[in-house]
Amino acid sequence: MTTTLTPPTPGASKPAPGRSPTSRRGTAARGRRGDGRFVAICLLPALALFALFMIWPTVSVFRMSLYTWSGFSAQMRFVGLDNFSKLIDDEQFLRAFQNTVALLVVVTVVTMGMGLFLAAVMTRQKLRGHTFYRFVLYIPNVLSVVVIAAIFSAVYDQENGLLNGTLRALSLDGLQQVWLGDQKLVLYSVAIAMLWQSLGYYMVIYMSSMASIPEELYEASALDGAAATRQFFAVTLPLIWQNLRTTLTFFILSAVNLSFVLVRAMTGGGPDGASEVLLSYMYKQAYTNSAYGYGMAIGVVIFAFSFLVSLLVSRATRREPLQF
Amino acid sequence: MLRKPIVLAVAAATAISLLAGCSGGDDSADGKKTLKVAAFEGGYGRDMYLQVVEAYRAKHPDVDVQLQLSKTLEDEISPNMKAGKFPDVVVLPQGRKAALAETLVKDKALEDLTGVLDMTVPGEQSTVRSKLADGIVGNLNTNPYNDDKTYLMPMYYAPTGLVYNKALFAQKGWQVPTTWDDMFKLGDAAKAEGIALFTYPTAGYLDSFFFALLADVGGEQFYKDAMTYSEGVWKTPQARQVLDITAKLLTYASKTTVGYANEQDFTKNQQSLLDNKTLFMPNGTWVVGEMKDAPRATGFEWAMAPLPAVSAGGKRYLTTIVESVWVPSGAQNKDAAKDFVAYLYSDEAAGIFAKANAIQPIKGKAATLAAEIAPFYQLYEDPTITALVGGFASTAPVEGVNIKGTLFDTANSIISGDKTVDQWQTALNDASEKLRQAGK
Numbered sequence: 180m181t182t183t184l185t186p187p188t189p190g191a192s193k194p195a196p197g198r199s200p201t202s203r204r205g206t207a208a209r210g211r212r213g214d215g216r217f218v219a220i221c222l223l224p225a226l227a228l229f230a231l232f233m234i235w236p237t238v239s240v241f242r243m244s245l246y247t248w249s250g251f252s253a254q255m256r257f258v259g260l261d262n263f264s265k266l267i268d269d270e271q272f273l274r275a276f277q278n279t280v281a282l283l284v285v286v287t288v289v290t291m292g293m294g295l296f297l298a299a300v301m302t303r304q305k306l307r308g309h310t311f312y313r314f315v316l317y318i319p320n321v322l323s324v325v326v327i328a329a330i331f332s333a334v335y336d337q338e339n340g341l342l343n344g345t346l347r348a349l350s351l352d353g354l355q356q357v358w359l360g361d362q363k364l365v366l367y368s369v370a371i372a373m374l375w376q377s378l379g380y381y382m383v384i385y386m387s388s389m390a391s392i393p394e395e396l397y398e399a400s401a402l403d404g405a406a407a408t409r410q411f412f413a414v415t416l417p418l419i420w421q422n423l424r425t426t427l428t429f430f431i432l433s434a435v436n437l438s439f440v441l442v443r444a445m446t447g448g449g450p451d452g453a454s455e456v457l458l459s460y461m462y463k464q465a466y467t468n469s470a471y472g473y474g475m476a477i478g479v480v481i482f483a484f485s486f487l488v489s490l491l492v493s494r495a496t497r498r499e500p501l502q503f
Numbered sequence: 504m505l506r507k508p509i510v511l512a513v514a515a516a517t518a519i520s521l522l523a524g525c526s527g528g529d530d531s532a533d534g535k536k537t538l539k540v541a542a543f544e545g546g547y548g549r550d551m552y553l554q555v556v557e558a559y560r561a562k563h564p565d566v567d568v569q570l571q572l573s574k575t576l577e578d579e580i581s582p583n584m585k586a587g588k589f590p591d592v593v594v595l596p597q598g599r600k601a602a603l604a605e606t607l608v609k610d611k612a613l614e615d616l617t618g619v620l621d622m623t624v625p626g627e628q629s630t631v632r633s634k635l636a637d638g639i640v641g642n643l644n645t646n647p648y649n650d651d652k653t654y655l656m657p658m659y660y661a662p663t664g665l666v667y668n669k670a671l672f673a674q675k676g677w678q679v680p681t682t683w684d685d686m687f688k689l690g691d692a693a694k695a696e697g698i699a700l701f702t703y704p705t706a707g708y709l710d711s712f713f714f715a716l717l718a719d720v721g722g723e724q725f726y727k728d729a730m731t732y733s734e735g736v737w738k739t740p741q742a743r744q745v746l747d748i749t750a751k752l753l754t755y756a757s758k759t760t761v762g763y764a765n766e767q768d769f770t771k772n773q774q775s776l777l778d779n780k781t782l783f784m785p786n787g788t789w790v791v792g793e794m795k796d797a798p799r800a801t802g803f804e805w806a807m808a809p810l811p812a813v814s815a816g817g818k819r820y821l822t823t824i825v826e827s828v829w830v831p832s833g834a835q836n837k838d839a840a841k842d843f844v845a846y847l848y849s850d851e852a853a854g855i856f857a858k859a860n861a862i863q864p865i866k867g868k869a870a871t872l873a874a875e876i877a878p879f880y881q882l883y884e885d886p887t888i889t890a891l892v893g894g895f896a897s898t899a900p901v902e903g904v905n906i907k908g909t910l911f912d913t914a915n916s917i918i919s920g921d922k923t924v925d926q927w928q929t930a931l932n933d934a935s936e937k938l939r940q941a942g943k
Contacts, residue, residue, distance in 0.1 A: 214507065214510075214511065217511060218510065218511065221511075221515050247900070247902075249606050249609055249610045249900055250585065250606060254610065262902065265902045265903060266903075269902070269903040271903060272903065328767055329767070332767040332768055336768070336771075337759055337762040337763075338759060357758075357759075357761065357762035358762070359762050359765060359768070360759075360760075360761035360762025360763070360764070360915075360919070361762075361919065362916070362919060362921050444766070444767065445765065445767055446765045446766075446767075447705075447765050447766045449705075449706070449764065449765055449912065449915060450706075450761050450764060450765075450912070450915035450916065450919065451706075451912045451913055451914075451915040451916040451921070451922070452908075452912065453921075463905070464902065464903065466601060466602070467601070467602050467905070468602075468900060468901075468902075468903075468904075468905050469602065469605065469606040469609050469610070469900040470900040470901070470902045470903070472902075473900075473902035473903065
């Protein structure tokens with residue numbers, strides 16, 4: 180732990196005109212060196228905690244995925260990649276994986292599309308009361324997931340729910356569904372709840388970046404005869420591209436994480452595993468089924484999957500940043 | 504130059520605030536033995552534990568009993584257990600989601616409590632074994648490895664069966680069916696009046712149903728074979744009959760069942776009974792307390808029946824849920840823990856528990872029950888009904904295999920038509936076979 184090798188930065192060590200420049204420079208350097216040491220010592224606990232609570236557990240997940248362990252005892256058995264080869268034959272795991280990917284695609288496409296559309300309408304069209312709409316759309320984002328689950332339990336209730344009740348009132352009885360009980364529908368019911376929760380957040384992000392686009396660009400394009408749609412694709416979209424790329428990564432992370440909490444609170448993975456997602460399956464294996472090592476192997480797959488998808492999306496969407 | 508002091512101050516503040524979080528640590532170094540008791544705060548409430556611990560403290564001033572009560576006990580004690588700090592005594596029902604007791608059983612991380620059975624109850628003359636009801640120890644519930652060693656002491660017991668509204672049956676002039684043929688006839692009659700025969704809160708509640716049905720159909724040995732993953736047990740005609748009866752019963756299930764069979768909505772399935780929309784559901788004595796504030800049909804009266812017999816006059820089993828008390832192998836004060844466990848069976852402790860409707864399997868206890876739950880326990884007095892305890896035997900964990908999920912949750916798919924009985928049977932056979940391999 181030494182900082183003596185750090186040379187004083189050139190700009191700061193400019194010899195000052197004075198009686199004894201060397202001695203002053205020496206004091207300053209020594210002082211800076213002392214400061215560096217002090218800062219380092221002060222940051223050490225934080226770094227140690229970061230290593231202990233972030234880096235070490237992450238490494239542990241990878242290590243534990245190679246063992247068979249129940250989670251409590253001292254009996255850990257090294258099994259190499261056995262846990263991973265078992266995953267390939269595990270139908271429930273594959274189903275959970277499919278569900279996660281489906282949620283990822285559906286929720287990303289729809290949230291992004293709607294978020295962009297709403298943001299464009301609100302910033303460009305100067306809607307009356309647009310702050311109110313923004314407020315209303317943002318509210319779900321500050322609600323806890325348990326509250327959202329309770330709200331959607333009331334919306335989806337097959338007898339007195341908002342959705343089926345409205346359909347009945349419109350004499351569309353044939354369209355009524357058991358939203359959380361139908362194995363073909365349940366995943367989309369979860370997806371709608373996710374969409375409702377996150378739409379406002381992304382809309383606000385897009386709005387803020389759209390607001391920073393200079394008005395002249397729109398005026399110029401209008402003079403060239405571009406309609407609102409053309410403006411959106413030719414001006415707005417290219418100029419907020421960097422922002423879009425960032426939110427894509429958020430989408431991937433939230434599809435993995437948010438789906439877990441919502442599924443836990445709303446369906447418990449049911450009926451009969453139809454809405455199981457990767458994290459909920461990992462939780463069940465690691466804690467309920469006492470197969471901790473196997474659960475950690477699922478964790479590794481989730482880690483690798485999110486990492487890879489983020490990387491691919493980031494690569495695929497790379498463009499030369501446009502300046503305005 | 505103003506920046507430097509600020510940077511230094513922020514750095515110092517960061518360090519101090521982080522270090523402040525590390526202070527603490529408790530020591531009770533006054534020579535007393537510390538006994539850490541962790542208990543699940545369930546439907547029976549927390550007062551009974553406070554009173555029992557108070558009574559124990561009065562008798563044992565040299566023991567410092569630290570009581571930890573929680574509705575999410577597993578979440579609170581497991582992190583410490585993973586770090587090697589174990590409570591000395593744990594009272595926790597089995598079959599909970601976190602499956603802590605089950606995990607420790609699989610891990611062989613529980614203390615052998617066979618010795619406690621022969622201990623004299625503190626302050627009394629008789630041994631624990633002589634006070635316990637017959638047949639309550641020595642089954643898979645208490646001796647999970649299917650040998651003569653007891654690892655989980657039975658704490659409270661409660662019958663589970665088909666819960667119904669007695670008043671509705673009286674009003675309609677229906678008899679509670681005693682055979683499956685009568686059951687399905689009743690189902691047709693009820694359907695004509697717009698009442699469904701059957702529902703379940705969540706598929707997990709079918710545990711007591713299946714255990715009893717397996718024993719009803721194939722007898723106790725068959726039940727034990729199924730629970731211990733005997734080879735090919737799910738391919739037998741008896742197993743097929745169990746699945747066929749269940750599949751037929753599920754065709755009578757109320758149409759809201761699957762949509763409400765989740766953590767969020769399961770009480771709505773229970774509510775359908777209170778509203779006289781459904782006749783039966785598998786449940787236990789706790790449902791009375793759980794639904795006590797719910798609106799209900801006039802004159803509603805809780806009652807419980809065992810499953811109908813397969814043929815007239817056939818033997819009927821009543822699945823009995825037994826909550827357990829156990830001592831982790833990692834406990835510090837095992838002797839004090841065992842003494843405390845023995846005390847839990849004293850007349851003094853049993854009296855406190857019984858006041859909260861927590862009934863221990865102690866001889867003669869059933870005579871002193873409160874009026875609202877007495878009818879449930881009276882089922883045991885019927886000579887044609889036999890108590891059935893146990894559950895699936897523990898094996899080493901098998902990755903991706905959960906036979907309870909396969910047996911119970913598939914009911915949701917049978918109702919919705921997403922799976923057939925054949926697929927169900929095959930999946931059960933596969934799961935059972937994998938667990939049998941692991942149990943060897």
